[in-house]
Structure formats: structure tokens, C-alpha cells
Amino acid sequence: MKFGQQLRTSLIKDWYYYYISYDELKDALKTDFETAPTAENPKPPRKPWTEDDEKRFVDQMEQELDKVYTFQKVKSQELVRRIRASEKEVAEVIAKSDAVQRNAQNEHPADTPTEEDFMLLEEDLSDVIADVHDLAKFTQLNYTGFQKIIKKHDKQTSWHLKPVFAARLRAKPFFRDNYDAFVVKLSRLYDQVRTRGNPTKGDSAAGGGQQNFVRNTTKYWHLPVLVFNASKEFEAKDSAISSIYYDNTDTWELYTGRLKKTEGAEAIRLRWYGGMDTDTIFVERKTHREDWTGEKSVKARISLKEKNVNAFLAGKMTVEQVFEKMRREGKKSETEIADLEQLAREIQYRVISRRFVPVTRSFYNRTAFQLPGDARVRISLDTELTMVREDNTDGRTRAGDNWRRMDIGIDYPFSQLPPEDVERFPYAVLEVKLQTQAGQLPPEWIRELTASHLVEAVPKFSKFIHGTAKLNPDRIHLLPYWMPQMDTDIRKPITQRFGIERPGQSTDISTSGNMDDDSEEEDLPDSEERTLHGSDNDENFHRLREAREALEAHDLEQRMDLANGDGGNELDEEERTAAEPTAIAEDYPLYDSDDEEDDFEEAKRIGGWTYCLALVKRHFAIAGTKMWNVLRSVAPTPKATPMSQDRGPNIGGLGGGAVQEKRFKAPKGKKIHVPVRVEPKVYFAAERTFLAWLEFSIILGSIAAALLNFGDAVSLASAWAFTIVACLALFYSMGLYLWRVDKIKNRRAVTYHDKYGPTGLCVGLFVAVAISFVYRFTKRGEGGLKG
Known part of the structure; x- marks a missing residue:
């Protein structure tokens, strides 16, 4: 679908005159004809683009930008006022309800909140949620419109407007507003209204050790937005998570082990939450265990002060010094401290003896949803996922002798970095963690979501593996199986309505249409470092999730990693899914690795008898293949019964159309590793x-x-x-x-x-x-x- 048509079908009718006038700008790129069109020549050449044409077009672009920026700013301020008014109204109604409950003698006071009062508050909040979604969508569409019209201008004229107009966009950054705080506040308010002032409370990790679960499917539509610190206002940096992954740049042993999921494969990383000024750094070791061992993959970690990280990793700071203060304060038992000391010794020894250095950084903003007091369902949405090089192997000093590079922080999209140092992941990563009894199906809405057009399942996806492979193309030759798919559009036809809807009013089906060109368990610090707070927001969970997704300036689709596990395993998506079998359906993508071709090229380079043997082997293989093909064509074999391609929407639970086989080829000189379970x-x-x-x-x-x-x-x-x-x-x-x-x-x-x-x-x-x-x-x- 052309963007102009997409814009016309997706815009909000009440805001029609505040969108970018895309069609008018396209017309402004056309100059007058040199001669009048005739029947013999209906499309004569146009006059060349002049400086006056450029000035006229830039002025028109400036007017459009000012219009969009002003409207977005006004609406954003209006949302702030409406949310404050809603907070005041909800607080008053809840206070009255609490007063009635405390005054048991007065059974029917005149100012008792009625059910109608709560229903009106619900409708008001739903309307505000829809406005947040609409404004985010407005921002996304207009930003895309400016990018496309600039691209069209630079393509059709000899003038380059992109670098000049980028400065104007930075001066009026209507697309950079972050609405996370709105989503969090609305989640809390909706929770209070839906529960009539009695929201669910409890430890977010509760339920992890339970053996028998009583499932109520509708309950899982009430997922909360988790806030890391409920005692302060939410800030954009509160959702930022950064990790530094270590490896040996000569052997890449940790990368290879994690990719192949070999027994005992480790990953060592340093993680922090928030900005670069965070003082607490978590040193983590993740160990993969095969199912047949009877053990579970685990993640263990210790916390360090940022100033002590370099000394600890270099062995200049002893383990005893690290835990001296903890032992002195007596907050943990001697057994717990001994276990942490053993872990610290093992990590320190591995880093020093195996010469591990920082290689890859991952950064993303995580929005998490979970019921307070119940860890059986946990959803995390990672957006703005970015991987950055940290090593110094090519002669450039990045991290240097430090444990991380200091020329960047959490300033996505890290525009100060050269292209070879940064990999901006084009999709969001949606992870759903479920704890179910053996043989029990996930909730229906989970099954609908995973089967919808919004997601593409990528089992065993790893940020560390993806970033390391993409940022080291000349040094990494074994690729994960999903890498060849990165150049393939994962968008699919819309199959189900998941969009935001106002009370009594429907909008378009999806927040992100198909705009073609014109041509891991939630990782949280220990309970003493981070507090969880949630809200139970019923069916508006989908509305809040949609609003958060639409905030991105990218045309996002989601990739989903669905894991069923038990709560005792504090792992990311790449760990939890490692224990799952890879379900290969008939239309599962097929992958070819040029193993034999690479071996032959290597033998050709060596020459001599090695090349002669490889050449003979190659000719024998070719002859055998041809002979086998001849025999197969001659031999009578059963043929599949042809089926009509128009099977209707409900045959076998599949949509209509032919089942297509997707085959991906490894790039030259590379090999694709397809996960195989070996017990x-x-x-x-x-x-x-x-x-x-x-x-x-x-x-x-x-x-x-x-x-x-x-x-x-x-x-x-x-x-x-x-x-x-x-x-x-x-x-x-x-x-x-x-x-x-x-x-x-x-x-x-x-x-x-x-x-x-x-x-x-x-x-x-x-x-x-x-x-x-x-x-x-x-x-x-x-x-x-x-x-």
C-alpha cells in the first residue's frame, strides 16, 4: 500500500487538518510542463527544478512541520491536564469509598460512591487511553510522512534536503515525546477504579514456588504495568536496561557455546538499570543445562559498586573485600554470603584466566506487565533494542581498559556512533512467560495473540548472539538460524482486530499498517534494590500495550518468545526457550549452510593432494546426486493428492491460500547453526x-x-x-x-x-x-x- 493511501485510511478524522499534507507536498515537487500537453504528447517534459522551486518547497515544509509540532504539543499538554484531573476525581471517589468502609454504623450515607460513578470514571479513563494511543499514532504517521517526502524530494531533484531538514526536525522534535509516564499513571488509575479502591497487592514473585495452580483465564487480561519504584514519578530512564557481554575475541567460546546450547555453556555479562549514573552494577553468569541432566538452566549474580568493577575483574580486588560490608552488616546469613563468594571467585577466575573482555552492549527500554502477587503470567515488551560494539580488536579504542565504553549512555538512537559500531534492531521483542501445569493450554488471548499478524515467533532468540554476529561480520562465521530472515519482511495480513477502541466507537484495525515504500522472564534487581508496583487493568491491558507499541517512530512489528516454565528460574528469553523443543512445522523455514562449498574452497587454497581428494569427492558427489535423481524419476512413487488452494478461512485452523516453503541460504563464507536437541x-x-x-x-x-x-x-x-x-x-x-x-x-x-x-x-x-x-x-x- 502506498504511504499516501495508508495515511488517508489511518488518520483520525477529527484531526484531519493537522496531519502532514502529504499529497500537496508531492504535487509541490512537480514543476510546470515545458509545453502544453497535447493528444500526441500528453506528458511533455517538465521544467528543471530551480532555486525558487526549492525555496517554495522548503517554506511549505516548514509550515507543515510547524503545524504538526504545534498540534502535538497542545494535545500532549491537554493529556497532562486530563490525567491530572482524572487523578483528582479518582482520589476523591476512592476517599469517599474508604470513609464509608471505615464508618460501619452509617450504612447508606448520601455521598456514597455508586456503581455508576465508577463506570463513568472507567469511560473517562478509557477515552484518555485512546487519546494517548491516537497521539502516538499521529506522531508516528507524521514522522514517517516527513521522512518519505524528503526521500522523494532528494530522489526527484538535484537538491539534497535530508541533512538540512534534519536540523529543523531536531528543533521541533514532535516525534521524541515519551508517553511512558502517561501509560503508567493510567494503568494505576484504571486499577484503582476497576478494583473499586482495593487493588491487588503482594510480592511480584509470589506463586513461583506453588505446585498446583488454579487458573482463571479472564484474570490474565488484568495484567499490570510494573513500575520499578512506586515512591517517585516515573521517568524515561526507569525503563532502560543495559548489559555488557564478555567473551574471548580470539576463540569466541562464549558466543559459540550459547549459540550451540552445549551443556554447561556460559554467558557472563554486567547489567545495570537506568542511566549511566547508576551506582549498582550486577555481575551475572548464566549457565545452560540440558534437560536430560535433570538440572535447570540458572542465572546467578552478585552486585558491585560501579567504582569497584574494574578492580574486581582485574583481580586487584579480592572476593573477601567485595563482601566485607555485607558480612559486617549481617543482612544475609553466612551460608548465603559463602555461596555469593564462591560465585564471585568463579566469575573472577573465568574472566582473568580465559581473557574475557567486553564485546557487545545491548540496550532497550522494557515495559513489563504482571499481576501483583502472582508471577504465573509475565509479559515484557522490549523496544528500541540496540547492540553496540565494545571491543578494541580493530585498532579503535572503544572500552579501552574500562569495563564499558563511556562515549554513550542511554541516548537512543546513539547517532554519534559510526554505522559499524551500532546495530539497531528493527523490531520490538515481546516475551510472554507462563507457568502452567503439565498439558494445560495457555489462556485463549495468548493463543490468539501468538497466531495473529502482530507477532513472528523466534524461539531461542538472543540479544547477545544477534548483536555479536552482526557487529563482527569478518570474525564470526557461524550464524544463528534467524539471521537470514532479517532481510525478509515479517509483516502478515491482518487477521484479527487488536486496535484501541473508544467506548462505543471503533477505529481502524491496527496501530501500524503495511506502509510500503512509494516505489527474557523480566529481569529485575533483588527486592531490596527495586520495588514492584502494579495495576490490574482488565481488557485495557491491550489498550495500554498498544499505546506503548505505537510510541515508536519505527514501523514496529513484534517478535515473540513464548516460554512455559517454573518460577524458580530467573532467566531471559534466550535461556528459558533453550529448554524447549523446536517445533518444526511443514512451513518452517529451511536453512542451507555452505559447509561442503567452504571445505572445497579451503582445499583449493591449500592445493596438492588435499585439493585432488576434495575434487574427486566433489565429482563423485555430483555424479551420485544425478544418478539418484534419474532413479527417482524412473521409480514409481506415490504422489500427493492435489488440494484446492482456496480452502477457506477455517480449514484446519489455517487461513486460506497456499502454504509456502521459505528457504534461506547462508551468506558466502558463513554457516547457519540450526538448533538441534541432543540427549x-x-x-x-x-x-x-x-x-x-x-x-x-x-x-x-x-x-x-x-x-x-x-x-x-x-x-x-x-x-x-x-x-x-x-x-x-x-x-x-x-x-x-x-x-x-x-x-x-x-x-x-x-x-x-x-x-x-x-x-x-x-x-x-x-x-x-x-x-x-x-x-x-x-x-x-x-x-x-x-x-
């Missing part, structure tokens, strides 16, 4: 299969040996036939077993089941038995003729 039972299964074939081969060999005892020509021919079948089965099963073990060991995503072996064995046995019968009847016939 000890997989090796045992391969071994049992080989032993079964071996047993069958021995039985056939025994039959052949028994036939030899008869001594006649028929028995000899049958023995030879059974012996050949036994030897073929033996060598085939041995080769298949060795191939499977090699692929399992290397965690390769290949087809492990045997499609042709059993069929070939049956054919061989049929031939062997047929030979016995043919020889027997042939000899009997010859004997009859002689007589």
Missing part, C-alpha cells in the same frame, strides 16, 4: 537401530550357512543370495550408524530417519527367496525332462 537417549536410539540391523544380518547369515549344508546347486545359489543380502545390510547399517553419530555429535539439522533402508532390505529378501524358488523349479524341470 544421551539420541545416541542410544542410533545404537539400538544399528544393533537391530546387525541382529537381522546375523540371522540372514545363519540361514545362508544352513543352506550350504544341503550341498546341491539350488542350496548354493540360495546361500549366495542370502549372504549378499546379509553383507549389504551389515555394511549399510554400519555406514548409516557412523553417519548418524557424526551428525548428532555436530548437532546438524538433517533428516535422521531412514526412508530407504527398510524398503531396500525387503526387496533384497524378496530377490533372495525368488532365486531359491526359481532355481528349485528350474532344476526340478530339468530332472523331469531327463527322465
Whole structure:
């Protein structure tokens, strides 16, 4: 859809005259015709773009920018006043309700709040929420409009307006307002109104240790907005989370271990919440455990003062010094302190002995939703996700000898950095953490959301892996499976209405349309460092979530990581989903890695016998493939029953249209790692299969040996036939077993089941038995003729 059409269909009718006049600006880019159009020449050449045309166009752009900026500023101030008025009204109604509850003797006072009073407050708050959403959408559409018209101008004329007008946009930054504080306040107010002044309270981690859950599906539409510190006004930096990931830049062992999810793979990072002035830094170690070990992947961490981080990582500050104050204050038991000291020693030893240095920083703003006193459902939305290089390997000094670089803070989009130092993730990351009983389905709204057009499932997505791979293209050659998809548009046709709706009024379906070109569990500090506060906002959770999503200037879609786990595991999305099986459907993307091509190129570079052997192997493989294709085309094979592509919207729970197979190719010189679950039972299964074939081969060999005892020509021919079948089965099963073990060991995503072996064995046995019968009847016939 063209942006002009998208703008016309998405704008709010009451605000029509305050949007950018996109069509008029497009017309302003057209100069007059050199000659009048005629029937023979309906489109004569236009006059060249002159300085007067440029001045006229820039003046018109300035007027449009001033119009949009003024309206956005006025509406934003209006929202502030309306929210303050709503706070006052809610406080008065709640105070009256509390006074009535305290005065038990007066059962029906005149000023008792009625149910109608609360319903009116709900409608007012719903209207304010819709206005927040509309203003955010207004901002997004207009910002996109200015960017597109500038791009069109620079493309059609010889004048470059983008760098000049960027300064004007910075002078009137209507697109930079952050409405997070609005969302948080409205969440709290709506909670008070919906619960009639009695909001749910409790520790946000409660319920984590429960074994039996009583689920009420509708309850999970009441998710709260979590505020890190309820004692102060919410600020933009309160939602900022930054992490520094460490690794060895020569071996990339932590990157490789985390990518392959090998048993015991570790990740070491330093994390802080808020701005660069935060004094508390958390040193964390995440350890991956395979399911078959019976252990769970865990994240353990200690807190340090920012001034002590460099000394601790360099070994100049001992572990005893780190916990000296904690031991002196006596807030933790000696056992707890001993465990923390052991963790600190292990992290410090690993960093020093393995020469780990800062390599990648991740930054994002996180909005979290969770019921107070109940950790069974937790949703986090990470926006403005950005990865930044921290290493000094290319001769440039970034972090230097410090544990992090200091030339940036939380000033997204980090425009001061060169392009090779920053990776701005184009999507938001939506994570839903559920705790359900075995076999229990997630709530219906979760299933609807994951199946909608708003999200694209990316199991095992990792910020560390993605950022490190993108920022080190010349040094990282093993890529995560989702990397080739980054150039593919994940937007899908709209399937369900998820948009904000005012009371008694509907708007468009989605907050972000398809605007084509014109051509982890919530990580929180320990309870003593960060306080949780929430509000129970019923169906308006969707409204608040939509408002928060629409704040971005990007055309955001969400990627979702859905994890079902138990509450004792404080992990991010890349950890929790590591324990889940990868569900591969028929339309799951297929990935090809140029392993053989890379090996051949390497052999060609080395030369000599290495190249000769690789060349012979390559030609044999090509010949074998062609021969196999010929045999497959000749052999009669069952064909799939053709199905109509127009299957309707509800067949099998799928939408209409053909199922498409998506195939992605690794870039040249790179390999794609597809996650494969490998447990000890997989090796045992391969071994049992080989032993079964071996047993069958021995039985056939025994039959052949028994036939030899008869001594006649028929028995000899049958023995030879059974012996050949036994030897073929033996060598085939041995080769298949060795191939499977090699692929399992290397965690390769290949087809492990045997499609042709059993069929070939049956054919061989049929031939062997047929030979016995043919020889027997042939000899009997010859004997009859002689007589």
C-alpha cells in the first residue's frame, strides 16, 4: 500500500487538518510542463527544478512541520491536564469509598460512591487511553510522512534536503515525546477504579514456588504495568536496561557455546538499570543445562559498586573485600554470603584466566506487565533494542581498559556512533512467560495473540548472539538460524482486530499498517534494590500495550518468545526457550549452510593432494546426486493428492491460500547453526537401530550357512543370495550408524530417519527367496525332462 493511501485510511478524522499534507507536498515537487500537453504528447517534459522551486518547497515544509509540532504539543499538554484531573476525581471517589468502609454504623450515607460513578470514571479513563494511543499514532504517521517526502524530494531533484531538514526536525522534535509516564499513571488509575479502591497487592514473585495452580483465564487480561519504584514519578530512564557481554575475541567460546546450547555453556555479562549514573552494577553468569541432566538452566549474580568493577575483574580486588560490608552488616546469613563468594571467585577466575573482555552492549527500554502477587503470567515488551560494539580488536579504542565504553549512555538512537559500531534492531521483542501445569493450554488471548499478524515467533532468540554476529561480520562465521530472515519482511495480513477502541466507537484495525515504500522472564534487581508496583487493568491491558507499541517512530512489528516454565528460574528469553523443543512445522523455514562449498574452497587454497581428494569427492558427489535423481524419476512413487488452494478461512485452523516453503541460504563464507536437541537417549536410539540391523544380518547369515549344508546347486545359489543380502545390510547399517553419530555429535539439522533402508532390505529378501524358488523349479524341470 502506498504511504499516501495508508495515511488517508489511518488518520483520525477529527484531526484531519493537522496531519502532514502529504499529497500537496508531492504535487509541490512537480514543476510546470515545458509545453502544453497535447493528444500526441500528453506528458511533455517538465521544467528543471530551480532555486525558487526549492525555496517554495522548503517554506511549505516548514509550515507543515510547524503545524504538526504545534498540534502535538497542545494535545500532549491537554493529556497532562486530563490525567491530572482524572487523578483528582479518582482520589476523591476512592476517599469517599474508604470513609464509608471505615464508618460501619452509617450504612447508606448520601455521598456514597455508586456503581455508576465508577463506570463513568472507567469511560473517562478509557477515552484518555485512546487519546494517548491516537497521539502516538499521529506522531508516528507524521514522522514517517516527513521522512518519505524528503526521500522523494532528494530522489526527484538535484537538491539534497535530508541533512538540512534534519536540523529543523531536531528543533521541533514532535516525534521524541515519551508517553511512558502517561501509560503508567493510567494503568494505576484504571486499577484503582476497576478494583473499586482495593487493588491487588503482594510480592511480584509470589506463586513461583506453588505446585498446583488454579487458573482463571479472564484474570490474565488484568495484567499490570510494573513500575520499578512506586515512591517517585516515573521517568524515561526507569525503563532502560543495559548489559555488557564478555567473551574471548580470539576463540569466541562464549558466543559459540550459547549459540550451540552445549551443556554447561556460559554467558557472563554486567547489567545495570537506568542511566549511566547508576551506582549498582550486577555481575551475572548464566549457565545452560540440558534437560536430560535433570538440572535447570540458572542465572546467578552478585552486585558491585560501579567504582569497584574494574578492580574486581582485574583481580586487584579480592572476593573477601567485595563482601566485607555485607558480612559486617549481617543482612544475609553466612551460608548465603559463602555461596555469593564462591560465585564471585568463579566469575573472577573465568574472566582473568580465559581473557574475557567486553564485546557487545545491548540496550532497550522494557515495559513489563504482571499481576501483583502472582508471577504465573509475565509479559515484557522490549523496544528500541540496540547492540553496540565494545571491543578494541580493530585498532579503535572503544572500552579501552574500562569495563564499558563511556562515549554513550542511554541516548537512543546513539547517532554519534559510526554505522559499524551500532546495530539497531528493527523490531520490538515481546516475551510472554507462563507457568502452567503439565498439558494445560495457555489462556485463549495468548493463543490468539501468538497466531495473529502482530507477532513472528523466534524461539531461542538472543540479544547477545544477534548483536555479536552482526557487529563482527569478518570474525564470526557461524550464524544463528534467524539471521537470514532479517532481510525478509515479517509483516502478515491482518487477521484479527487488536486496535484501541473508544467506548462505543471503533477505529481502524491496527496501530501500524503495511506502509510500503512509494516505489527474557523480566529481569529485575533483588527486592531490596527495586520495588514492584502494579495495576490490574482488565481488557485495557491491550489498550495500554498498544499505546506503548505505537510510541515508536519505527514501523514496529513484534517478535515473540513464548516460554512455559517454573518460577524458580530467573532467566531471559534466550535461556528459558533453550529448554524447549523446536517445533518444526511443514512451513518452517529451511536453512542451507555452505559447509561442503567452504571445505572445497579451503582445499583449493591449500592445493596438492588435499585439493585432488576434495575434487574427486566433489565429482563423485555430483555424479551420485544425478544418478539418484534419474532413479527417482524412473521409480514409481506415490504422489500427493492435489488440494484446492482456496480452502477457506477455517480449514484446519489455517487461513486460506497456499502454504509456502521459505528457504534461506547462508551468506558466502558463513554457516547457519540450526538448533538441534541432543540427549544421551539420541545416541542410544542410533545404537539400538544399528544393533537391530546387525541382529537381522546375523540371522540372514545363519540361514545362508544352513543352506550350504544341503550341498546341491539350488542350496548354493540360495546361500549366495542370502549372504549378499546379509553383507549389504551389515555394511549399510554400519555406514548409516557412523553417519548418524557424526551428525548428532555436530548437532546438524538433517533428516535422521531412514526412508530407504527398510524398503531396500525387503526387496533384497524378496530377490533372495525368488532365486531359491526359481532355481528349485528350474532344476526340478530339468530332472523331469531327463527322465
